[in-house]
Amino acid sequence: MESISIRFLARKESQVSVLTIFAKRFVAGETKEAAFSAVRKLNNKGMKTSLDILGENVSSSEMARNLADMYIDLVHAIAKEKVTANVSVKLTQMGLDVSDDFCYDNVSRIIEAAKSHNNFVRIDMEGSKYTDRTLQLVYRWVEKYDNVGTVIQAALYRSENDILELNRRKIKVRLCKGAYKEPGTVAFQKKDDVNNNYIKLMKLLLDSGTFHSIATHDDAMINATKEYAAQKKIGKDKYEFQMLFGINRAGQVKMVQDGYGMLIYVPYGTHWFPYTYRRLRERKENIFFVAKHFFKG
Numbered sequence: 693m694e695s696i697s698i699r700f701l702a703r704k705e706s707q708v709s710v711l712t713i714f715a716k717r718f719v720a721g722e723t724k725e726a727a728f729s730a731v732r733k734l735n736n737k738g739m740k741t742s743l744d745i746l747g748e749n750v751s752s753s754e755m756a757r758n759l760a761d762m763y764i765d766l767v768h769a770i771a772k773e774k775v776t777a778n779v780s781v782k783l784t785q786m787g788l789d790v791s792d793d794f795c796y797d798n799v800s801r802i803i804e805a806a807k808s809h810n811n812f813v814r815i816d817m818e819g820s821k822y823t824d825r826t827l828q829l830v831y832r833w834v835e836k837y838d839n840v841g842t843v844i845q846a847a848l849y850r851s852e853n854d855i856l857e858l859n860r861r862k863i864k865v866r867l868c869k870g871a872y873k874e875p876g877t878v879a880f881q882k883k884d885d886v887n888n889n890y891i892k893l894m895k896l897l898l899d900s901g902t903f904h905s906i907a908t909h910d911d912a913m914i915n916a917t918k919e920y921a922a923q924k925k926i927g928k929d930k931y932e933f934q935m936l937f938g939i940n941r942a943g944q945v946k947m948v949q950d951g952y953g954m955l956i957y958v959p960y961g962t963h964w965f966p967y968t969y970r971r972l973r974e975r976k977e978n979i980f981f982v983a984k985h986f987f988k989g
Contacts, residue, residue: 720960779813792828867908933953
């Protein structure tokens with residue numbers, strides 16, 4: 693029994709060590725200061741940034757308020773430090789599991805703080821069980837504020853209809869493939885199907901005239917976007933690409949040199965371990981994706 697326990701602990705320690713190595717590459721650090729250091733370096737390379745304080749699924753209203761206060765402090769610090777950054781917020785971190793109305797009021801404080809500095813708040817998308825509630829809250833905020841956008845995941849069947857509605861309301865969208873493992877009842881299961889839907893949704897977004905964000909590291913998706921924009925004579929200033937912190941850094945620089953807008957999603961905070969572990973555990977594609985880019989520039 694003792695030898696089994698030792699082997700188990702050794703395996704857990706090995707997992708922690710590996711995750712720590714990955715997190716140091718793909719998470720900016722544990723503190724706001726570390727995140728700002730990363731942001732300044734990215735800004736100096738001509739890139740915008742979106743800051744995310746790591747954490748999800750908060751069930752305590754007190755903790756959710758405290759986390760919203762941290763975001764408000766972050767918004768003020770962005771203005772004070774004069775860095776080019778906005779914030780990205782996950783609603784389960786802001787009390788969505790407490791209630792929709794509580795979450796609405798809590799996040800409204802962040803949106804108002806950002807608006808006072810002429811800044812922007814991106815409402816992140818989480819697992820499919822939260823998609824409809826997230827969008828309904830976004831629609832409520834957009835009725836009152838003009839500095840709010842959200843995220844749509846190409847893996848979900850419903851996303852085409854959601855984008856048509858978001859375009860109708862002129863809401864800024866970040867289009868991604870989707871990092872969550874979803875059942876076949878709600879999401880495409882084959883990579884080619886997700887890619888085909890991604891391209892279809894990208895075209896809907898670019899055609900809308902609203903400034904949208906194409907979030908991908910997939911060269912095929914990037915090239916499809918560039919080709920479609922050129923074909924439709926959509927200027928490079930009418931949309932932007934987005935990538936994750938630490939992923940394909942050389943490619944990010946090249947995109948800026950080629951005149952494309954580039955925003956880097958920069959996560960930071962003490963909850964780096966569950967963030968990294970969950971992303972690698974949920975889908976095997978995430979492991980291959982991270983491993984591929986770990987050794988690239």
